[in-house]
Amino acid sequence: MSTLATQPVAAAILVDPNLKIAKKILVLGATSGIAEATCRIWAAEGAQLFLVARNAEKLAAVAADLKLRGAAYVGTAVADLDDTDKHAELLTHAVNSLTGMDIAFLAHGILGDQARGEQDFEHAAQIVYTNFMAPVSLLTWLANYCLQRHAGVIAVLSSVAGERGRKSNYVYGSSKAGLTAFLSGLRNRVDHEGVTVITIKPGPVKTSMTAGMKGAEKFADVNKVAATIVKAIDRRVDTLYVPFLFLPIMFIVRHIPERIFKKLNL
Amino acid sequence: MSQPVVEPQPAKAAPPAFESWGRYPKYNAKIVPLNWQSDFPSVMTGLHGGALPVGLGRSYGDVCLLKDGNLLQTTGMDRMLDFDPETGILTAEAGVSLAKVLDFAVPRGFFLPVTPGTKYVTLGGAIANDIHGKNHEAAGSFGNHVPSFELVRSDGSRRICSPNQNADWFAATIGGMGLTGVITWAQLRLRPIVSRKIDYEGIQFHGIDEFLDLKQRYQDVEYTVSWVDCASTGRNFARGIFMLGEHSKVPGKLKPSSEPKLAFPFDLPGFALNYTTVSLFNSLFFHKQIKAHVKTVEDYEPFFYPLDAVLHWNRMYGKRGLVQFQYAIPWEHAKEGTIEILREIAKSGLASFLAVLKAFGEIPSLGTMSFPQAGIMLALDFPIKPDLTFPLLKRLGDMTVEFGGRLYSAKDAAMTPAQFQAFYPHWQRFAQYRDPLLNSSFWQRVTGGKSTL
Numbered sequence: 090m091s092t093l094a095t096q097p098v099a100a101a102i103l104v105d106p107n108l109k110i111a112k113k114i115l116v117l118g119a120t121s122g123i124a125e126a127t128c129r130i131w132a133a134e135g136a137q138l139f140l141v142a143r144n145a146e147k148l149a150a151v152a153a154d155l156k157l158r159g160a161a162y163v164g165t166a167v168a169d170l171d172d173t174d175k176h177a178e179l180l181t182h183a184v185n186s187l188t189g190m191d192i193a194f195l196a197h198g199i200l201g202d203q204a205r206g207e208q209d210f211e212h213a214a215q216i217v218y219t220n221f222m223a224p225v226s227l228l229t230w231l232a233n234y235c236l237q238r239h240a241g242v243i244a245v246l247s248s249v250a251g252e253r254g255r256k257s258n259y260v261y262g263s264s265k266a267g268l269t270a271f272l273s274g275l276r277n278r279v280d281h282e283g284v285t286v287i288t289i290k291p292g293p294v295k296t297s298m299t300a301g302m303k304g305a306e307k308f309a310d311v312n313k314v315a316a317t318i319v320k321a322i323d324r325r326v327d328t329l330y331v332p333f334l335f336l337p338i339m340f341i342v343r344h345i346p347e348r349i350f351k352k353l354n355l
Numbered sequence: 356m357s358q359p360v361v362e363p364q365p366a367k368a369a370p371p372a373f374e375s376w377g378r379y380p381k382y383n384a385k386i387v388p389l390n391w392q393s394d395f396p397s398v399m400t401g402l403h404g405g406a407l408p409v410g411l412g413r414s415y416g417d418v419c420l421l422k423d424g425n426l427l428q429t430t431g432m433d434r435m436l437d438f439d440p441e442t443g444i445l446t447a448e449a450g451v452s453l454a455k456v457l458d459f460a461v462p463r464g465f466f467l468p469v470t471p472g473t474k475y476v477t478l479g480g481a482i483a484n485d486i487h488g489k490n491h492e493a494a495g496s497f498g499n500h501v502p503s504f505e506l507v508r509s510d511g512s513r514r515i516c517s518p519n520q521n522a523d524w525f526a527a528t529i530g531g532m533g534l535t536g537v538i539t540w541a542q543l544r545l546r547p548i549v550s551r552k553i554d555y556e557g558i559q560f561h562g563i564d565e566f567l568d569l570k571q572r573y574q575d576v577e578y579t580v581s582w583v584d585c586a587s588t589g590r591n592f593a594r595g596i597f598m599l600g601e602h603s604k605v606p607g608k609l610k611p612s613s614e615p616k617l618a619f620p621f622d623l624p625g626f627a628l629n630y631t632t633v634s635l636f637n638s639l640f641f642h643k644q645i646k647a648h649v650k651t652v653e654d655y656e657p658f659f660y661p662l663d664a665v666l667h668w669n670r671m672y673g674k675r676g677l678v679q680f681q682y683a684i685p686w687e688h689a690k691e692g693t694i695e696i697l698r699e700i701a702k703s704g705l706a707s708f709l710a711v712l713k714a715f716g717e718i719p720s721l722g723t724m725s726f727p728q729a730g731i732m733l734a735l736d737f738p739i740k741p742d743l744t745f746p747l748l749k750r751l752g753d754m755t756v757e758f759g760g761r762l763y764s765a766k767d768a769a770m771t772p773a774q775f776q777a778f779y780p781h782w783q784r785f786a787q788y789r790d791p792l793l794n795s796s797f798w799q800r801v802t803g804g805k806s807t808l
Contacts, residue, residue, distance in 0.1 A: 122390075147391050150448065154434035157459065297390040297431065306372070 111161045112136045113187040115180075117170060117227060118197025120147040122296025123246060126315035127194065132160035139164040139183045142197075162187070170197050171219055173226040180230050192322060193231045195224055195245040198265075200298050206260035213260045220264035225271060232279055232286075239283040244322050245272055249290045249330065252339045255355040276327060288328045289318055292335040373426050376669055377415035378676030379739055379768055382422035382796055390431035392448065392539040396509040396792070398427065405794040408533045410477030411452060414484060415679040416768030417796035418532050424794065427537065429479055435459060436540060443545040444502060449479030449538040456543070458611040465545035466602065466655075468500035472711075474660050479538040484765040485530035485725040487732075489578035489600070489659070492716030496727045498529035499718060504541035509792035513539075518721065527788035530722030532764055534789045534798060550607030553578075553600040553658040557649040561594045563694055569597040570714045577601050578658075580713050585697050585735060586634045586706035593697050595712060600658050612656055618666035622673045634706055672738050678768045680751055681726075681734035683715055684760030689731035692758030696733065696751055703747050710735035723785045726763040734766065745769055764797060775801035 114131055118124055119140035128138060132155040140155075142148040145167045156163045164186040168179050184190045201216035224245065235241030250258055251265030269288055276286035293299055295308040302308075309332045321329040330336040345353070371383045387398050387406070399406060404424040411430060412419055420426075429450035437446040443465055445456065453467060454474040460466060471486045480486075482504065487496045494500070503517035506528055516525035528535045560566050566581060573579060576599045583595035662668050669677065684692040693712075700707065711734040715727050737744050748769040755762055761778030762770050776782060786802070 144393075146393055150392065150434045150436065153436045157435045157438055297388065300388050300390075 112191045113139075113189050114192040114194060115139045115141075115183050115187065115190050115231075116194045116196065117141045118195065118246075119165075120144060120151055121196045121198070121246075122298060122311050123291065123294060123314060123318070124194065124196035125151055126311045127196075127318050128155050128160075129158055129312075130315055130319045132156075132158040132163075135159055135161050137162040137187055139166070139187050141166050141168050141170070141179065141183065143167065143169050170223045170227070173223055176223075176226050176230055180227070180234070184234065190234070190241060192242045192244060193235075194322075195227060195243070197223070198246065198248075199261075200258075201261055203258050203260055216260050217264045217267070220261065221267040221271075224268055228271065228275060232275055232284065235284040236279055236282050242285040242287065242322055242325060243275075244287040244289060244318070246289050246291065247272065249292050249335050249339050251290070253342050253350070257355060285325045287322060287326060289321070289331065290328065290335065290339070291331050292338075373409065373412055373420070373428070374676075375415055375417065375419050376413045377678055377768060378669060378672070378674070379678055380417055380420065380796070381676075382417070382420045384421050384423065385425045387425045387427050388431050389427050389429050389450070389537065392432065392505075392507075394432075395427060395507050395537040395539075396511055399425075399509055399792060405792060407793055407795045408479065408483075408537045410450060410480035411475050413471075413473055413476045413480065414765040415677070416764075416766065417800065418484070418764050418767070419480075420796045421794055422796050422799075429477060429537070432539070438463075443547060444542050445545055446540060446542045447478055448540050449477060449482075449504070451478050452476065453478065453481060454612075456545075460545050461548070461551065462609050462611055464547055464549065464609055466548045468544055468546050469494050469497045470659050472660065473663050475663065478541055478543065479533075482529055482538060482541055483531055483533045485720055485722045485727070486765070487715070487727045489580040489713070491718075491727055492574065492579070492714060493577050495716070495718030496720045496722075496725060498721045498725065500544045501529070502542045502544060504528070505539045506536040507539055508536040509790050524788065526721060526723050527785055528722075530720065530725035531785065531788070532724065532795060532797065534793050534795065536790045536793070548602045548609075550603040550605055551609060551655050552603035552605070552607050552652050553655050554603050555649075555651050555653050555658060556599045558597045558599075559594070559647045560597050561591070563593050563690055563697075566593070566595065566597065566712065567690065573597075573599055580711060582709040583697070583712045583733075584638075585700045585710045588698075588701045592701065593694070595709075602655075603652060615664055615666055617664060619668050619670040622670045624673055629706075636708060672736070675739045677736045677738055678744060678748065679734060679736055679763075679766035680748060680769075681732065681763040681766040682751075682755045682760045683726060683728050683730055683732045683763070684755065684758045685728060685730040687730075688758035688760070692754070692760060693731050693733060695758075696754055699747075699751060699754065700735070703743070705737050705740065705743055705747055707735040707737055723781050723788075724764070724779055726761065726765070728761070730760070734763075764801075767797070770801060772801050772803060 114136050116124055116128055116138060120142040138155060138160050140148060140152055148165050148167060152163045152165045166179060198220045199216060206213035206216060231243055247269045248265040250262035251269045254262050272286055272288045291314055293308040294311050294314050296311050299305055299308055314331050317331045371381050372386050373384060389395055402425045405421060406425040406427050407421040408427045408429055409419045432448040432450035435447045453476055457474060469488045471488055481497045482501055485496045485498045503515055506514045506516050506524055514521045514524055516528060518525060558569060560569055578600040581595045581597045583593055713732045715729050715732050717729045720727050752762060752770050752774045756774055756777045
């Protein structure tokens with residue numbers, strides 16, 4: 090013990106596996122229910138956070154809270170992530186503010202209105218744009234940033250809804266299906282370069298996005314989902330179904346023959 | 356006005372989505388979450404039947420219910436916004452629970468200035484009911500420690516309220532039962548501590564005179580409360596344990612509390628709590644403290660929150676639920692009132708578990724509708740036996756009027772409009788500050804007021 094104490098600090102970090110270095114985390118869509126709950130865990134661990142969200146008032150409340158919960162640093166930027174032209178500038182600013190980036194967590198997205206999307210292409214296109222096109226732009230920049238450094242974790246909220254289109258939410262589902270496929274390909278491209286891509290597929294979670302939906306009281310607890318996500322990122326898994334029960338459920342859903350599936354009321 | 360929609364009645368009514376802690380009465384309402392400070396009043400668009408902001412539903416009767424209306428649940432609005440370690444002033448959104456405030460404050464060497472008997476209440480609820488604690492004599496009620504808060508009305512107006520700014524709205528909202536608007540954030544002045552420990556003393560007493568002697572002798576101790584056996588008559592009438600506590604002055608570890616592990620798993624059948632079982636429990640409790648005088652050091656959790664260790668303990672009272680009865684009678688009639696009321700309770704045989712007996716101090720509450728007033732406070736539960744409990748509560752309420760006291764709205768499911776208006780003579784002045792879109796089943800019951808939606 091006494092010899093350790095005389096070592097310089099950098100050596101102590103190498104020696105002590107329990108001594109955590111503050112993670113540098115970029116969070117896109119930081120006011121989403123799942124993102125905020127996840128950030129609370131990271132904040133309590135003393136992480137450095139850079140938060141991006143569209144609504145300035147909500148973002149300010151979330152940032153103040155995370156700072157008080159123990160985050161070593163909280164930077165913020167108000168941005169509409171549909172504005173893909175500004176992504177490069179925004180992401181550069183974010184990683185400069187963090188002086189690096191260990192984890193990027195993409196959590197923005199919209200549920201949209203399925204019924205409206207069935208009649209109104211503009212609305213359907215909006216859902217696909219926000220949930221798929223904008224992440225493609227962000228992921229392209231982030232993947233190349235990580236590749237240059239041969240390091241980094243990119244964790245992205247997709248959805249179990251992307252596993253198979255159902256009449257109740259296939260516009261949203263297809264946007265997430267595209268995202269899941271993109272992530273799978275990206276992982277295949279960058280994995281051997283030391284960059285981790287994690288596809289997170291939550292089932293229905295109790296958040297403001299799902300408030301008022303049928304059966305919402307039975308949805309998964311957002312804090313438990315967040316704890317699972319933090320663990321999965323630490324372990325660098327490839328895909329995560331959360332709650333875990335959705336792994337077998339979605340296996341079955343994917344394997345129902347189409348001639349039966351098309352007749353189901355899902 | 357829209358046409359009333361007649362909905363088919365299900366054969367077996369599902370339990371309501373939101374129950375008060377007493378689980379009586381049970382009313383259906385729609386839960387509308389408020390997750391952000393800007394959600395109210397925009398969530399009101401398209402809603403019918405009025406609304407009421409609610410937190411964790413720890414008030415007992417119908418003060419947190421609105422039959423066939425909308426309950427604006429604030430628990431998603433739980434962010435902490437600012438903390439000044441110099442002054443101890445915490446600014447937080449109104450839906451944060453006092454449990455979370457403690458998790459934040461204790462490791463930093465701070466504690467709640469006033470705490471109720473459960474930490475599972477929200478900051479907004481604590482203000483709206485102007486709750487009190489075991490240190491009422493030293494600290495007054497919760498509102499005395501709230502430097503300011505923001506009140507948002509259904510017309511979209513936002514007011515910062517403090518004793519100096521919008522003072523009338525401040526006074527109406529403290530103890531205002533959520534009816535004056537939605538509290539979005541509030542400040543709370545925390546008090547410093549150096550340890551989680553409480554220096555505890557428990558002293559047996561027999562009768563109200565001994566209680567009053569103890570109260571007098573220990574008037575400088577910060578926390579005092581008594582548990583009194585109200586099932587016993589004769590020699591054991593009004594026997595109890597006088598409990599004292601002070602924050603330990605010996606510096607100790609300031610870890611946050613662990614999560615409770617026990618939960619009452621199911622509803623006990625209605626017959627499980629009867630005169631025999633309750634008397635037995637009370638006797639056991641009284642004699643658990645074998646010695647007449649006990650001195651020890653204990654953690655703050657069992658001292659302040661003995662029942663929080665078992666989540667959903669209210670299930671012990673079964674599906675029918677329980678009603679609380681809690682009065683504050685001014686000193687002028689405090690002793691005779693307490694003796695008469697305890698006699699009436701013992702005589703009724705509707706035994707309660709131990710009742711809580713406490714002296715309220717002289718520090719005036721800041722709310723127009725605040726409950727605490729100097730004198731004696733008694734609180735107890737009754738299991739619901741419809742033919743017996745409500746007539747008894749009517750008698751006890753009338754006795755409280757007669758002795759110049761008042762009942763606590765946050766614990767009430769039975770007071771009559773006449774009783775309410777005698778307890779709270781300023782209610783009409785308060786009514787001018789009620790938000791026209793907000794209402795509660797309690798308010799409708801005690802005023803006959805209807806929602807204006």
